[in-house]
Amino acid sequence: MDLEGAISLGLDEGADFIEVREERTYMTMIRMIDGVVRELTRGREFRISVRALYKGGWGFGIANSPNEIADAVRDAVSLAKLSSKWAEPIEVNWPSFEGSYDVKGRKPAWQTPIEDKIRIVEEQDRLAKSVEKVTNRNIVMGDTLRETRVINSLGTDIRQTLPRVRLAAYIFAHEAGVTESAFESRGGIGGLEVIEGTEIAEEAAKRAVEALSAKPAPPGSHPAILDPKLAGVFIHEAFGHAAEGDAVVNNESILTGKLGEKVGSEVVSVVDDPTIEGLYGFYRYDDEGTESRRKYIVKEGILSGYMTNLETASKLGLEPTGNARSMDYSNPPIVRMSNTFIDRGDWTFEEMVSEMKHGIYAFGSLYGYTDPAKGQFMFKAEGGWLIENGELKQRLREVAITGMTLEVLNNMDAVGKDLSHDPGMCGKMGQWVPVTTGAPHVRVSKLVFGGR
Amino acid sequence: MLREEAVKAALSSGAEEAEAFELFTREISIHVEKGKVKTASSVRMVGLGVRAAIGQKLGFAFATNPSSGGEVGREAAENSKAAPEDPDFRGLPDARKVDYISELMDPKLRDLDLNDAADLFLAAVESARLSDKVISVSGKLEVSYSKVAVLSSKGVDVAEERTYLTAYIEAASKDGDRRGSGFGFADGRRLDMFDPEKVGREAGDLAIRTLDATTIGVEELPVVFQPKAQFTLIPFLVGQAANAENMQYGRSFLTNRIGDQIAREEISIVDDGRIPWLPGSSSFDAEGIPTRKTYVIENGVFKSPIHNWYTAMKEGVESTGNASRDHTRPPAISSHTVSIEAPALQMKKDELLDVKRGVLVVYTMDTPNLSTGEFSGMAETAFLIENGEVTKSLRQTSMGFRVEDFLKTMDAVGDDVETLMGFKGGSVRVRIKVAGPGA
Numbered sequence: 001m002d003l004e005g006a007i008s009l010g011l012d013e014g015a016d017f018i019e020v021r022e023e024r025t026y027m028t029m030i031r032m033i034d035g036v037v038r039e040l041t042r043g044r045e046f047r048i049s050v051r052a053l054y055k056g057g058w059g060f061g062i063a064n065s066p067n068e069i070a071d072a073v074r075d076a077v078s079l080a081k082l083s084s085k086w087a088e089p090i091e092v093n094w095p096s097f098e099g100s101y102d103v104k105g106r107k108p109a110w111q112t113p114i115e116d117k118i119r120i121v122e123e124q125d126r127l128a129k130s131v132e133k134v135t136n137r138n139i140v141m142g143d144t145l146r147e148t149r150v151i152n153s154l155g156t157d158i159r160q161t162l163p164r165v166r167l168a169a170y171i172f173a174h175e176a177g178v179t180e181s182a183f184e185s186r187g188g189i190g191g192l193e194v195i196e197g198t199e200i201a202e203e204a205a206k207r208a209v210e211a212l213s214a215k216p217a218p219p220g221s222h223p224a225i226l227d228p229k230l231a232g233v234f235i236h237e238a239f240g241h242a243a244e245g246d247a248v249v250n251n252e253s254i255l256t257g258k259l260g261e262k263v264g265s266e267v268v269s270v271v272d273d274p275t276i277e278g279l280y281g282f283y284r285y286d287d288e289g290t291e292s293r294r295k296y297i298v299k300e301g302i303l304s305g306y307m308t309n310l311e312t313a314s315k316l317g318l319e320p321t322g323n324a325r326s327m328d329y330s331n332p333p334i335v336r337m338s339n340t341f342i343d344r345g346d347w348t349f350e351e352m353v354s355e356m357k358h359g360i361y362a363f364g365s366l367y368g369y370t371d372p373a374k375g376q377f378m379f380k381a382e383g384g385w386l387i388e389n390g391e392l393k394q395r396l397r398e399v400a401i402t403g404m405t406l407e408v409l410n411n412m413d414a415v416g417k418d419l420s421h422d423p424g425m426c427g428k429m430g431q432w433v434p435v436t437t438g439a440p441h442v443r444v445s446k447l448v449f450g451g452r
Numbered sequence: 453m454l455r456e457e458a459v460k461a462a463l464s465s466g467a468e469e470a471e472a473f474e475l476f477t478r479e480i481s482i483h484v485e486k487g488k489v490k491t492a493s494s495v496r497m498v499g500l501g502v503r504a505a506i507g508q509k510l511g512f513a514f515a516t517n518p519s520s521g522g523e524v525g526r527e528a529a530e531n532s533k534a535a536p537e538d539p540d541f542r543g544l545p546d547a548r549k550v551d552y553i554s555e556l557m558d559p560k561l562r563d564l565d566l567n568d569a570a571d572l573f574l575a576a577v578e579s580a581r582l583s584d585k586v587i588s589v590s591g592k593l594e595v596s597y598s599k600v601a602v603l604s605s606k607g608v609d610v611a612e613e614r615t616y617l618t619a620y621i622e623a624a625s626k627d628g629d630r631r632g633s634g635f636g637f638a639d640g641r642r643l644d645m646f647d648p649e650k651v652g653r654e655a656g657d658l659a660i661r662t663l664d665a666t667t668i669g670v671e672e673l674p675v676v677f678q679p680k681a682q683f684t685l686i687p688f689l690v691g692q693a694a695n696a697e698n699m700q701y702g703r704s705f706l707t708n709r710i711g712d713q714i715a716r717e718e719i720s721i722v723d724d725g726r727i728p729w730l731p732g733s734s735s736f737d738a739e740g741i742p743t744r745k746t747y748v749i750e751n752g753v754f755k756s757p758i759h760n761w762y763t764a765m766k767e768g769v770e771s772t773g774n775a776s777r778d779h780t781r782p783p784a785i786s787s788h789t790v791s792i793e794a795p796a797l798q799m800k801k802d803e804l805l806d807v808k809r810g811v812l813v814v815y816t817m818d819t820p821n822l823s824t825g826e827f828s829g830m831a832e833t834a835f836l837i838e839n840g841e842v843t844k845s846l847r848q849t850s851m852g853f854r855v856e857d858f859l860k861t862m863d864a865v866g867d868d869v870e871t872l873m874g875f876k877g878g879s880v881r882v883r884i885k886v887a888g889p890g891a
Contacts, residue, residue, distance in 0.1 A: 040535045045516035060493035064517040079492040086489040114534045136701040179823040219887030250486040251588045252624045373624040373633035378830035398828035402848045450828040450850025
């Protein structure tokens with residue numbers, strides 16, 4: 001059965017709305033440890049998923065081949081009928097989209113011989129090896145090509161092809177009984193040109209060596225400067241997730257009911273923009289087929305929008321922003337971020353440091369998480385510097401920050417000019433999608449640091 | 453069968469050795485938002501991962517929902533031709549005798565239909581609504597049935613069925629401007645390991661108790677970690693720090709520490725892959741090697757890392773049966789179920805709280821730093837203990853310590869044993885530094 005036939009069958013079975021998505025993914029991964037290729041993988045995935053809505057209840061089914069589509073449609077509709085026993089009605093007054101968009105890239109990774117990719121990884125390994133005191137080098141390069149088609153009973157029909165490339169280095173250094181590590185990555189939409197000319201392994205190696213002389217961060221409350229990576233992860237995790245339409249609709253967000261209200265200092269503007277070509281979180285159409293667009297979530301301290309999919313937009317009385325995404329087509333699309341960042345301000349990093357009598361400069365990001373209901377967050381930086389009298393004095397390790405999201409946004413009193421973006425994977429409800437986080441350097445008048 | 457086709461095709465394409473890992477999964481799930489069923493889902497998937505070796509050159513290929521195994525086997529063989537030599541690769545795993553565990557597949561869980569699953573899960577959702585202050589309850593129930601098989605040209609030929617259930621409930625609370633949240637969680641391989649009322653009540657109770665919050669300054673205090681606050685700490689010690697790959701490459705703070713006293717002598721830490729019905733249990737690992745019980749720390753002394761075949765062969769020892777993977781990646785190393793054995797430190801749960809001033813940590817998501825063994829993170833859900841009583845909820849509370857100090861200052865282990873996320877154990881009490889913005 002073809003996808004159009006599936007739509008007709010779903011409507012015949014009684015669905016109020018039916019959507020069919022088909023996905024083919026091809027990927028290569030090379031993992032090199034200390035100069036030895038430990039993993040050389042090629043893989044392919046094929047999925048067709050069907051989502052049906054019946055009186056407010058959603059059903060979701062999977063076909064592993066075109067022969068199974070009719071069964072998947074019947075499954076999805078019967079599951080939607082099951083869900084509807086407990087569901088609230090949903091009005092299907094959503095817009096539809098038609099179009100196609102293919103990114104090819106100047107040097108398509110999927111057409112590049114595996115030997116050439118191994119050479120790229122070897123070059124990074126060589127760069128890291130040249131740095132003294134480095135004891136373990138881990139270089140990973142991955143590329144994917146994802147071809148998708150989304151059609152639904154409202155007339156949406158979208159085809160999209162997106163190639164992604166990412167190169168990452170995780171480097172360890174050791175001296176006098178102390179081991180430290182650093183991580184760096186580059187990636188984006190397109191071909192191998194995305195990672196050309198990068199020296200990420202050397203950057204990570206130098207930072208790992210630098211960390212060997214670090215001291216644990218002093219615990220307690222301090223003024224702080226966050227680098228673009230850490231500020232970017234903060235705005236994504238602590239604020240971005242709270243601005244996702246599902247959390248807002250479900251009253252599980254500190255931002256529910258706050259549209260138009262002041263949520264941060266006037267120097268803060270936050271943008272989610274899937275349309276920036278080349279960035280890792282780029283897409284022209286989201287996984288419901290909605291055309292993506294740039295939008296301000298916060299404009300000069302005022303909450304000016306949420307990120308939505310078809311359903312949450314309708315419930316909030318807003319336009320869908322094209323933020324429905326799924327990890328792969330064995331998962332239903334949910335509201336997700338894309339390329340999310342703090343917009344640039346007018347400070348330089350040097351001005352921020354020179355004006356600080358005492359504080360901590362925290363940089364890099366290992367991981368972070370947030371509780372959007374309480375508005376509490378924790379982020380682990382890769383490292384930091386103690387600032388005394390306008391100078392970076394002592395390298396710090398174990399730099400972890402905690403706080404309440406809205407307090408920190410209100411305490412943000414300087415935003416830099418130097419906006420930059422970082423590729424990463426964002427997890428929510430077991431689904432991981434490619435995103436970028438971004439920010440310039442930012443200054444916060446007080447932040448709680450962990451430590452011992 | 454896919455795995456047979458794959459191994460045969462890899463060998464006929466020039467591979468000297470070949471191994472296929474085949475995974476069939478059928479999963480149903482119920483996703484609840486704001487107290488209502490949002491989506492009911494039914495998913496099936498077949499995954500095939502193939503390793504092929506020529507001498508010391510190893511290639512890997514995988515496919516999700518392949519129409520045949522042959523193409524994947526051939527691609528793995530081609531990849532092995534393109535791969536540079538790995539001097540530490542000593543061949544794919546040999547066959548070992550596997551004693552099958554019967555308590556891994558619960559027919560009731562396998563046959564659970566979505567209607568019954570929804571009723572069960574909604575009972576948990578209802579149990580979370582302890583008062584009007586609980587404004588939203590969300591969560592997900594996932595139930596899966598899988599068939600896992602490993603077949604190789606070296607004689608490995610193992611297969612078994614497993615069931616798995618995971619349920620979590622999140623409750624959000626509000627009282628005026630005050631907000632709180634709580635969660636409940638359960639996992640296991642048997643249907644009756646999910647007690648809906650207990651999981652829901654736990655989420656609702658925490659959501660209400662966290663409304664009334666305070667902060668503290670920088671203090672060194674007795675801190676009690678409940679079981680849910682340990683699953684990112686104790687399993688990390690085994691699965692990451694004592695992971696043979698991390699030790700062999702010098703990434704772990706436990707590198708070159710075998711034989712060292714790293715915990716007080718009353719404490720042993722074990723990894724066990726054979727405890728009936730636990731999610732970390734299986735008869736064989738992802739390479740077909742039988743699982744077993746491994747003393748990682750015995751009487752305070754670091755005794756053994758955990759291995760897969762590659763790392764074990766590199767050191768000339770037996771694999772501990774800790775290879776793990778899905779079909780999309782070659783085997784890595786993971787712990788099974790990690791627990792603390794410390795009978796001399798055992799006491800009643802309530803006796804652990806008998807301190808003048810301390811902190812009770814219910815939940816943290818943070819892990820220690822692999823290379824330094826230091827922990828610096830947040831007590832995500834925590835309470836103040838005053839004169840033996842649990843009082844206010846704590847916000848913005850950080851904790852910092854060395855893992856060795858955690859294990860050496862541990863003076864009590866509670867009898868409130870829970871199993872979750874690869875951890876089995878009761879509360880523990882340690883003395884560490886905590887930091888907040890001030891009282």
